[in-house]
Amino acid sequence: MTGTVQQTETAATDANRGLLDLIRTFQETLEGLAASQGRVVATALLLAVLVVTVVVIPAVLSWLRTAATDRMGEGNWLQAVATHTPTTFRGLLLRTAQVTVLSVIVVSFLVVWGVADVAATLRPFLSTRDPTLVPTIQTIVLIMLAFVASDQLQRWIDRFSTALSDFTDHQEEILLRVGQVTIFVTIGTTIFAVWQVDVGGLLVGAGFLGIVVGLAARQTLGSLIAGFVLMFSRPFTIGDWVVVGDQEGIVTDITIFNTRLENFDGEFVVLPNDRVSDSAITNRSRKGLLRLTLDIGVDYDTDVDAAGDLAREAMVGVDDVVDSPPPQVVPKSFGDSAVVLELRFWIDHPTPPRKWRAVSAVVRAVKTAFDEEGIDIPFPQRTLTMRDESSATERPRGAQSED
Structure with missing residues (x-):
């Protein structure tokens, strides 16, 4: 077992030395280019490579994709596979190529202008077993995974909203943002674990801070929670004619904090969502x-x-x-x-x-x-009956004569 471990470490050391030799050769080539042709010419060449990466490569990839689609027709296997991949083939390949070329160009600028010695900088990491190298690689992979998961979430929500005709843009936006926050919080916690950072103290502090903020802003938090309830229970949507309490108008906007109405006088009324959720809502547009x-x-x-x-x-x-x-x-x-x-x-x-x-x-x-x-629509009328004069002058019963 010990021999196997030693052989593995020797192979890793040889690979690191080979990579270091390749970097040193690349740096010497750039330095020779700077010495023979001049820094201005070298900079122009690097800028040309950058333009090719940003402009030419995307155009070529778009052309290849269009040609493949035209040749195989609609509904081909390439499109079917692309709909179920974490991100598009073109986007993944393009971003990888652009990030790689951009990194190489930045390093080349530093070498050409004598700002940094790349070989000397990377020698400590490649010649010895640095304990931070593996966590760094894992962190980079996790960050890339977070962006890929976010892209896949957005594509899934787009397909879901297309399948449901009554799924509003506000619900799509809220679902996307909540999902993205969940993904990045999970990836961030994992990165802390990779670097062996104790998050217990952070969670305790966050919990205490949450209690303080909740007590100080309970009205705002109430509107926030009511906004989520309104967006997903959907008693009304934008454009509906509603009556909320003593306010009546057309719904013009629904945010996570308030609901906005335009009344019949052209005035805009802003109602906090907690007040909306606590009031009787009459939707005059829902049935059509x-x-x-x-x-x-x-x-x-x-x-x-x-x-x-x-x-x-x-x-x-x-x-x-x-x-x-x-x-x-x-x-x-x-x-x-x-x-x-x-x-x-x-x-x-x-x-x-x-x-x-x-x-x-x-x-x-x-x-x-x-x-x-000839049908009359009568206006208010009163019938007056006059008393008879003889009865009006008749002496009341029980009255005594003055004689």
Whole structure:
């Protein structure tokens, strides 16, 4: 066993020496280039390589992908595999190539201009077994894994929101941000463990700080929690016509802290989410239909059924009133001067302007129909009865004569 370990260490040492020799050769080549051609020419060459990396390589990869797609057609195996990979082939290859070339160019600039000696800097890490080398490599791998997981999460949420037509952009954004925070917190904790950092003290401090912040900002935290509840329970969405408590208007924005309405006067009302969640919410747009009612009175001498049929026919001819459900006329009550009929009709895609346009059209149509048929819409009246003069002058019973 000891011999095997020694052979492994010897092989690793030989590999490190070979890598160090390669770096030294690369550095000597750059130094020779700087000495023979001059730093300006060397810098121009490095900039040309950088331009090729940033411009030419992406163009070539895009061309290759387009050519492969055209040759294999839609729904080919390349696209099928790409949809299930942590990140796209083109993106992974492009970013790896660009980061590698960019790192080499930065190091080359430092060598050409005599700023750093790369071989001397890396010799302690490659010639001996440095205890920080492995954690450093693991940290880099974990960071790359975090970004790949974030990319995959975003792609999964995009597919999920496409499958669900009622999944809003706000819900997609919240789900993405919560998932990204979870991924990076997990990766950060793992990196602490790799470097053998005790996170117990940090967790205790974070818990104490959370208690202090929670007591100091309980109103804000309440709005924050209520915002998450509203976004996922979705009693309304942007563009809905809602009544929240004593406020009424069109929902223009929903954030994690407040909800914004635009009322009928053109004013913007900002409501904290905790107040919204504690109030009764009436959504007039959710069903897509809204029933409206109007009261109209007819004279007591009028045939109520005939007046109701006439009003119903008048409402059917209004453009803003839908045919299904059909309009209805219901005798409602006996008024002081008239029999009160309740007109019931529906509008679709309800909005405040659409509501008042429909109400105005129904009033005009019913009034015109009643005028043509001679049906009176009475105004308040009072019947006065005069006393008889003889009874008015009659002496009250029990009264005594003055004679």
